[in-house]
Amino acid sequence: MxxxxxxxxxxxxxxxxxxxxxxxxxxxxxxxxxRVGAAIADRDVLFLRQNVAKLHESExxxxxxxxxxxxxxxxxxxxxxxxDLTALTEVDEAIRMEIVDQMPNEQIAAAIGDLDSDDAxxxxxxxxxxxxxxxxxxxxxxERVRLRRALDYPESSAGRRMQTEFVAVPPFWTVGQTIDxxxxxxxxxxxxxxxxxxxxxxxxxxxxDLDRILRCNRQIRIETIMRETNHPIxxxxxxxxxxxxxxxxxxxxxxVVDDNGRLVGVLTIDDVVDVIQEEAEEDIRRLSGVGDEExxxxxxxxxxxxxxxxxxxxxxxxxxxxxxxxFEATIEEIVALAILMPIVAGMGGNAGSQTMTVTVRxxxxxxxxxxxxxxxxxxxxxxxxxxxxLFGTVVGSVAGWWFADPHLGMVIASAMxxxxxxxxxxxxxxxxxLDKAGTDPAVSSAVFVTAITDMTGFMxxxxxxxxxxxx
Amino acid sequence: MxxxxxxxxxxxxxxxxxxxxxxxxxxxxxxxxxRVGAAIADRDVLFLRQNVAKLHESExxxxxxxxxxxxxxxxxxxxxxxxDLTALTEVDEAIRMEIVDQMPNEQIAAAIGDLDSDDAxxxxxxxxxxxxxxxxxxxxxxERVRLRRALDYPESSAGRRMQTEFVAVPPFWTVGQTIDxxxxxxxxxxxxxxxxxxxxxxxxxxxxDLDRILRCNRQIRIETIMRETNHPIxxxxxxxxxxxxxxxxxxxxxxVVDDNGRLVGVLTIDDVVDVIQEEAEEDIRRLSGVGDEExxxxxxxxxxxxxxxxxxxxxxxxxxxxxxxxFEATIEEIVALAILMPIVAGMGGNAGSQTMTVTVRxxxxxxxxxxxxxxxxxxxxxxxxxxxxLFGTVVGSVAGWWFADPHLGMVIASAMxxxxxxxxxxxxxxxxxLDKAGTDPAVSSAVFVTAITDMTGFMxxxxxxxxxxxx
Numbered sequence: 001m002x003x004x005x006x007x008x009x010x011x012x013x014x015x016x017x018x019x020x021x022x023x024x025x026x027x028x029x030x031x032x033x034x035r036v037g038a039a040i041a042d043r044d045v046l047f048l049r050q051n052v053a054k055l056h057e058s059e060x061x062x063x064x065x066x067x068x069x070x071x072x073x074x075x076x077x078x079x080x081x082x083x084d085l086t087a088l089t090e091v092d093e094a095i096r097m098e099i100v101d102q103m104p105n106e107q108i109a110a111a112i113g114d115l116d117s118d119d120a121x122x123x124x125x126x127x128x129x130x131x132x133x134x135x136x137x138x139x140x141x142x143e144r145v146r147l148r149r150a151l152d153y154p155e156s157s158a159g160r161r162m163q164t165e166f167v168a169v170p171p172f173w174t175v176g177q178t179i180d181x182x183x184x185x186x187x188x189x190x191x192x193x194x195x196x197x198x199x200x201x202x203x204x205x206x207x208x209d210l211d212r213i214l215r216c217n218r219q220i221r222i223e224t225i226m227r228e229t230n231h232p233i234x235x236x237x238x239x240x241x242x243x244x245x246x247x248x249x250x251x252x253x254x255x256v257v258d259d260n261g262r263l264v265g266v267l268t269i270d271d272v273v274d275v276i277q278e279e280a281e282e283d284i285r286r287l288s289g290v291g292d293e294e295x296x297x298x299x300x301x302x303x304x305x306x307x308x309x310x311x312x313x314x315x316x317x318x319x320x321x322x323x324x325x326x327f328e329a330t331i332e333e334i335v336a337l338a339i340l341m342p343i344v345a346g347m348g349g350n351a352g353s354q355t356m357t358v359t360v361r362x363x364x365x366x367x368x369x370x371x372x373x374x375x376x377x378x379x380x381x382x383x384x385x386x387x388x389x390l391f392g393t394v395v396g397s398v399a400g401w402w403f404a405d406p407h408l409g410m411v412i413a414s415a416m417x418x419x420x421x422x423x424x425x426x427x428x429x430x431x432x433x434l435d436k437a438g439t440d441p442a443v444s445s446a447v448f449v450t451a452i453t454d455m456t457g458f459m460x461x462x463x464x465x466x467x468x469x470x471x
Numbered sequence: 472m473x474x475x476x477x478x479x480x481x482x483x484x485x486x487x488x489x490x491x492x493x494x495x496x497x498x499x500x501x502x503x504x505x506r507v508g509a510a511i512a513d514r515d516v517l518f519l520r521q522n523v524a525k526l527h528e529s530e531x532x533x534x535x536x537x538x539x540x541x542x543x544x545x546x547x548x549x550x551x552x553x554x555d556l557t558a559l560t561e562v563d564e565a566i567r568m569e570i571v572d573q574m575p576n577e578q579i580a581a582a583i584g585d586l587d588s589d590d591a592x593x594x595x596x597x598x599x600x601x602x603x604x605x606x607x608x609x610x611x612x613x614e615r616v617r618l619r620r621a622l623d624y625p626e627s628s629a630g631r632r633m634q635t636e637f638v639a640v641p642p643f644w645t646v647g648q649t650i651d652x653x654x655x656x657x658x659x660x661x662x663x664x665x666x667x668x669x670x671x672x673x674x675x676x677x678x679x680d681l682d683r684i685l686r687c688n689r690q691i692r693i694e695t696i697m698r699e700t701n702h703p704i705x706x707x708x709x710x711x712x713x714x715x716x717x718x719x720x721x722x723x724x725x726x727v728v729d730d731n732g733r734l735v736g737v738l739t740i741d742d743v744v745d746v747i748q749e750e751a752e753e754d755i756r757r758l759s760g761v762g763d764e765e766x767x768x769x770x771x772x773x774x775x776x777x778x779x780x781x782x783x784x785x786x787x788x789x790x791x792x793x794x795x796x797x798f799e800a801t802i803e804e805i806v807a808l809a810i811l812m813p814i815v816a817g818m819g820g821n822a823g824s825q826t827m828t829v830t831v832r833x834x835x836x837x838x839x840x841x842x843x844x845x846x847x848x849x850x851x852x853x854x855x856x857x858x859x860x861l862f863g864t865v866v867g868s869v870a871g872w873w874f875a876d877p878h879l880g881m882v883i884a885s886a887m888x889x890x891x892x893x894x895x896x897x898x899x900x901x902x903x904x905l906d907k908a909g910t911d912p913a914v915s916s917a918v919f920v921t922a923i924t925d926m927t928g929f930m931x932x933x934x935x936x937x938x939x940x941x942x
Contacts, residue, residue: 026715027840058719066842092838182685192682193664193723210681211663214653244497247748248529250741252664252723269740270721276744277718280751281832287755288828289821295829295838299853306825306854310862313821317814318869324810331802331809338802338809339795342816342925343788350760350784354777357759358766361752367563367766369498371537382770383777391781398789454813 021059028066037067040074048075053082061090064099065296073102085111089122094296097126105131109138116190117164118271121150125160149264158242159235161275162256162265165189168196169222171205176218194253194266197226202262204232204255232257235264242267243275244366283364286442287357289313309447316451320345323455327462330470336403337465340412343399345457347391348419352449355380355427360441363431377428384424385417392416411468415461419453426452492530499537508538511545519546524553532561535570536767544573556582560593565767568597576602580609587661588635589742592621596631620735629713630706632746633727633736636660639667640693642676647689665724665737668697673733675703675726703728706735713738714746715837754835757913758828760784780918787922791816794926798933801941807874808936811883814870816928818862819890823920826851826898831912834902848899855895856888863887882939886932890924897923 023029039047052075055063064072064087076083076099085108088096100108100123112120112135124132124147132151136144146164153159167188169178178195182188195213197206206226216225232255233242246254246269256265285291289309293302324331324341331338359376362368368376392413400409430448431441494500510518523546526534535543535558547554547570556579559567571579571594583591583606595603595618603622607615617635624630638659640649649666653659666684668677677697687696703726704713717725717740727736756762760780764773795802795812802809830847833839839847863884871880901919902912 025840026837027842030841033842056720058721065838066840179685182682183688188682188686191680193680209662209664210685211653211659213685214650214681215659217654247744249527250529252740269723269744273718273740273744273747277747277751280748280755284751284755284758284828284832288758288824290825290828293829295833295843295847297850299850299857302850303854303857306822306858307861309825310818310821310858314814314818314862314865317817320817321810321814324813328806328810332806335799335803335809338806338812339792339799341809342795342813342929343785343792345813346788346791346921346925347781347785350781351777353759354761354780357755357761358764361755362766366497367536369496369537370501371498371504372766376766379768379770379773383774386770386774387777387781390778391785394785450817454817458813 021055021063028062033063033066036063036075037071040067040071040078043078045078048078049082053079053084057084057086058090060084060087064091065095069098072099076103081107081110083111085115085123086119089119092294092296093126094294094298096123100127105134106138109135113139113143117146117150117265118161118268120147121160125151125155153235156239157235158233158237158239158256158267159264161239161242161271162233162235162267163189164265166196166263166266167192167194168198168202168263170199171197171221171223171226173222174218175213175216175220175222175225178213178222179218192266193268196255196263196266197222198263202264204229204257204261204263207255229255232261233267234259239272239275240279243272243279246272247276279364283360283442286440287360287446289446312447313450316447316454319451320454320458323458324462327458327466330462330466333470334408334465336399336405336408337462340399340408341458341461343395344412344415344419344461345454347395347416348423348453348457349450351384351387351420352423352427352453353446355383355424356431356445356449359428359431360445363435363441368432373432380424380428381421384421388417388420391420407469408465411464412461415457415464418460419457422456423449423453492526492534499533504534504537507534507546508542511538511542511549514549516549519549520553524550524555528555528557529561531555531558535562536566540569543570547574552578552581554582556586556594557590560590563765563767564597565765567594571598576605577609580606584610584614588617588621588736589632589739591618592631596622596626624706627710628706629704629708629710629727629738630735632710632713632742633706633738634660635736637667637734637737638663638665639669639673639734641670642668642692642694642697644693645689646684646687646691646693646696649684649693650689663737664739667726667734667737668693669734675700675728675732675734678726700726703732704738705730710743710746711750714743714750717743718747750835754831754913757911758831758917760917783918784921787918787925790922791925791929794929795933798929798937801933801937804941805879805936807870807876807879808933811870811879812929812932814866815883815886815890815932816925818866818887819894819924819928820921822855822858822891823894823898823924824917826854826895827902827916827920830899830902831916834906834912839903844903851895851899852892855892859888859891859895862891878940879936882935883932886928886935889931890928893927894920894924 021028021032036048036052052060052063064075067075072095088099112123124135127135136147139147150159150162150164167182169181193210195208195210196204197208198204206223207229208222208226212225231245231249231251233245235256235258242254245251251269253266253268255263256267258264289306291305293305359368395416396409396413399412400406426449431445434441434445492499492503507519507523523531523534535546538546543566559570583594595606598606607618610618621630621633621635638653640652664681666679666681667675668679669675677694678700679693679697683696702716702720702722704716706727706729716722722740724737724739726734727738729735760777762776764776768776830839833847866887867880867884870883871877897920902916905912905916
């Protein structure tokens, strides 16, 4: 334990600045929090401007998440126009809404003009219609048109995540002209890593990475060094699908085009990283029946979001119970069955969820498709058989010895083999079928798999016991 | 269902080239696979060179994963030096090893010289010592020294993932000198997005993004436009920690430095994206007790990798069974208890795993720390109480009606409330305690949480029944 902490300490130190606001465990340093809290209480604007306003947006976001709700609003008010609205893209939705709801629309409008368009859209999209319109109305015309166009694309589409600021040049320019333009033009994006080549109607012709420009002589024409854009992203493409293209082709940024192939924006890898992370996160949560909750949600919201999953599971639990009910007479005769039956059902559930997890993720990452599905099904069948025999033997021996009844041991051994094979098949086939049916397998696979392993477990164990042990 | 498929079809079409090798569901087109298979069988090198050799590395990787093992080796042999070794970084480890083991070391050595150093290291690090040394011995001196240095860093460190090719200039150069150098120098990396500023001993002084260079006039001195590197990555820092820094500060690339602050390489976001993905993947698998298995693993390997988790669960299953055993006499009296008891245990398990998943992920993403742990514990306690009361009432009513016994209903209602509260506490506290103890909470939380919800469920239900129903 202390080894691990030491490692972290050393590497953190080496990698960070002198005035790191984080302690070794990655949380914000307590003394910094205390100092900020005091400054907010004392309305010490000077301290806040010097030490809080200049934090990186993600650091400011972490700070906002670590202080009390009252302090958050006070801090935003005290910083006024020095408050970097981008920090709101780094906090939980609940905290973002809480702050934005309290900020006057004028202050938001004034601050939103300084943001990159993707960050502005991120904040605007959560606002209710009226607030959003009020804020948009106070923005300059071109800004307003741009943001409105991005907001017109469907939620979670590439068009929503894209940045509408980009650098584009005509194909007949030379490298020299391009460099001169970049040196003279004042209205460039804050940062960019590619230049797009377009025709007068904004149709995308090609892309040039900046290092290519820097390597070429001034007289070389742009059209001779631009490369074809193999992967323009349609603005209405789902962000997940766009993320998969980024991953597959190791892109740093990609052109976003409208239905007519006209350039409307650029999607950058930093936004895509968030999408990838959200995706995996979503699968983890769905597999265990947790909705889109966030750490800052209230008791009421959290409790409500978890009820549906529990409710569905309750229905299947009663179904399994009714399977047991069929064998009431047998259990009355041999109580040992009641003691052992959760083992058969539970081990099947564990084995099933192993297979299911692998299948769900393989489907999500597109590693599993029609070319290898049959091979993987056979593999899982093999694994189910082998582990079924292994655990059947172990459980059968222990149970036979515990209740001094070799026949009981044979019954539970057989039931374990049946259930672990059923678990492997269910864990594999259910996600595959749900996926074929166009449903997200992460959402509902677990309920079905557990229902099958529970019912198969009880049915095979109690059924075999009724046949073999009752004479 | 057909709607979804249509959507995908349209967007895929819009986003892809004419000769897309993928079908709508993301798998490789069957006719392309058949054509490649035939070409391999006919030793049609011309077709393979024209249609397979020029695929993107990730497409070639997908192709390798979709064809049969025999075809893989034949394809690599037929393509000879036209085979892009980078594709091996895109396939499962088992497939990579299978191919690399069969390739002559000379062919690997010849091909590895063309790779970026991070890709070369990725392939070399899995080879056994002797093969690796044989291949390294055939490389040019500087290449060999670079790769060896990267391989000397610990596994999964930033030093292993970095690229050792980078562009660096002295601080006293002007923008003009830098551009001239980039135009004349032939030994530049294939692509780069930043230029590093170093002193004669290679100590890192600053960084300049390429767009900054392009915006500035030729006579401006580098040292006046470079920015401080706030986040240099120590070469021995773990790749996960490096990925967190990338995420936090939205970096596209970062300098990797040795213990003395000397620049040794550059870590780029595309490698970091893989790390982020692997991380989330690891947590998903660990939560359901699946090891580092891959889809291409054999039945034997898969079965073996899943045994430990099942074994641990078996031990806790027997512990729970022995809790039931304590109440043998009670069950003999009231068989309904045997029918209902899996509901109490199972619902507790579901509620516990919801809380546990949220906690494990919040710890992994550093959203949960000492500043909000207490608040989150209180929230989970509240959720456990509310959902416990809700589901206790539902289950109690149904059970009371089913067995026409209101007393039984009250017993199961109380047991449900106790167990769902226990589930919330266990789901929260166990990952927190494991994390404090320096263990990865994703690995073992589920076993403990299930053990607690099973035992609490059986104990509270059967215990209360013994006290209240047996007279």
